[in-house]
Amino acid sequence: MSSLQSTTEEVLRLAAEHFKVPREQLAPDDDFFKKLGINSLQALDLLTRIEHHFKIELPDYELQGVSDFRTLAERIQLRL
Amino acid sequence: MKTFQGKTLSWRIADGVIELTLDHAPCNEIGLAMLADLEQFVAALGTLKDEAHALIIFSARSEGFCAGGDLRELFRLSQEVTGAERLSGLRNFIERIHRVMNALDEAPFTTIAAVNGLTFGGGFELALTCDLIVADKMARFCFPELRLGLIPGFGGIPRLKRDLGNAVVRDLILTGRSINAAKAQSAGIVSQVAAEGDSLRVARETAAQLKKFDQNTALAAKRFIKQIPHEELRREIDIFCELFMRPAVEKGLRKFVESKDALPYLP
Numbered sequence: 306m307s308s309l310q311s312t313t314e315e316v317l318r319l320a321a322e323h324f325k326v327p328r329e330q331l332a333p334d335d336d337f338f339k340k341l342g343i344n345s346l347q348a349l350d351l352l353t354r355i356e357h358h359f360k361i362e363l364p365d366y367e368l369q370g371v372s373d374f375r376t377l378a379e380r381i382q383l384r385l
Numbered sequence: 386m387k388t389f390q391g392k393t394l395s396w397r398i399a400d401g402v403i404e405l406t407l408d409h410a411p412c413n414e415i416g417l418a419m420l421a422d423l424e425q426f427v428a429a430l431g432t433l434k435d436e437a438h439a440l441i442i443f444s445a446r447s448e449g450f451c452a453g454g455d456l457r458e459l460f461r462l463s464q465e466v467t468g469a470e471r472l473s474g475l476r477n478f479i480e481r482i483h484r485v486m487n488a489l490d491e492a493p494f495t496t497i498a499a500v501n502g503l504t505f506g507g508g509f510e511l512a513l514t515c516d517l518i519v520a521d522k523m524a525r526f527c528f529p530e531l532r533l534g535l536i537p538g539f540g541g542i543p544r545l546k547r548d549l550g551n552a553v554v555r556d557l558i559l560t561g562r563s564i565n566a567a568k569a570q571s572a573g574i575v576s577q578v579a580a581e582g583d584s585l586r587v588a589r590e591t592a593a594q595l596k597k598f599d600q601n602t603a604l605a606a607k608r609f610i611k612q613i614p615h616e617e618l619r620r621e622i623d624i625f626c627e628l629f630m631r632p633a634v635e636k637g638l639r640k641f642v643e644s645k646d647a648l649p650y651l652p
Contacts, residue, residue, distance in 0.1 A: 344646050345646050346448065346503070349503075349525060349563065350502075350523065353523050353525055353565050356565050357522065357565070357567070362564075362565075362568060364560065364562040365562055365563050366560065366561075366562055
């Protein structure tokens with residue numbers, strides 16, 4: 306099983322790649338809505354990529370109130 | 386008529402395939418303008434059947450196939466009238482939508498929805514009228530209506546029940562969660578998952594395959610396999626209209642309309 310640290314790193318890499326932001330500009334505690342400048346629709350797109358990448362199902366209601374990469378990685382971790 | 390250009394959509398016929406393109410910013414919301422264009426399209430089905438063996442419905446919008454009913458327009462129109470007038474206006478709109486959806490459902494050729502991105506609410510319901518759904522791997526399906534105090538009103542529940550087991554139907558409706566294309570395929574909603582940006586090509590390949598068969602046989606098979614659940618659709622209209630008149634819906638719609646986010650009802 307992946308560690309939380311490696312899952313967080315994977316999420317940061319996916320987000321940087323998809324939203325074309327240099328990876329080094331993103332940190333685990335960043336608010337991804339603010340840092341990436343995305344809305345809920347784009348966040349949903351990221352969720353789909355995360356589900357494909359980790360081969361998991363992550364209901365969007367489990368992400369209610371989640372806005373930083375570390376907490377997002379924690380929720381993913383629970384599904385791995 | 387070989388081609389048509391409306392305000393929100395267009396269609397053309399090539400090699401026996403009708404391609405109906407939805408193109409109404411931001412994400413093909415179904416309001417009065419799209420309804421009027423769809424009504425023109427279904428009125429032409431009788432003549433189109435002589436020239437076509439298949440129909441593909443797809444979106445020109447990168448945001449998705451269709452985000453559902455135009456809630457902003459619905460809220461604005463509902464605020465202009467009260468009481469009985471609001472209810473009759475709503476019922477008239479919903480009855481018109483159902484006539485269009487039923488006509489698409491029983492179209493006299495094989496129909497394919499090639500979906501991408503958001504396929505939510507009324508957009509999901511539009512896709513469910515089709516015989517086959519080909520989904521881009523980034524497509525997402527959702528019935529968010531309960532978040533607004535409503536149930537799907539464009540035929541969604543009866544058509545889902547026609548195609549799926551009740552566990553999936555209840556999950557989608559009662560949790561309001563969105564699912565990706567792979568999950569939708571495993572549930573039996575989607576027949577093929579295409580690579581990103583490739584659903585239209587896959588739908589065209591599928592339509593080319595359909596041309597090999599006798600159209601009357603294909604139509605007989607379709608009518609045998611896929612019947613319209615008329616009684617449940619009527620009941621859905623009644624429940625939707627009854628729920629819509631409750632104050633909770635007005636509150637939910639107001640919150641949606643006043644939000645600046647793209648999908649205010651999502652996390």
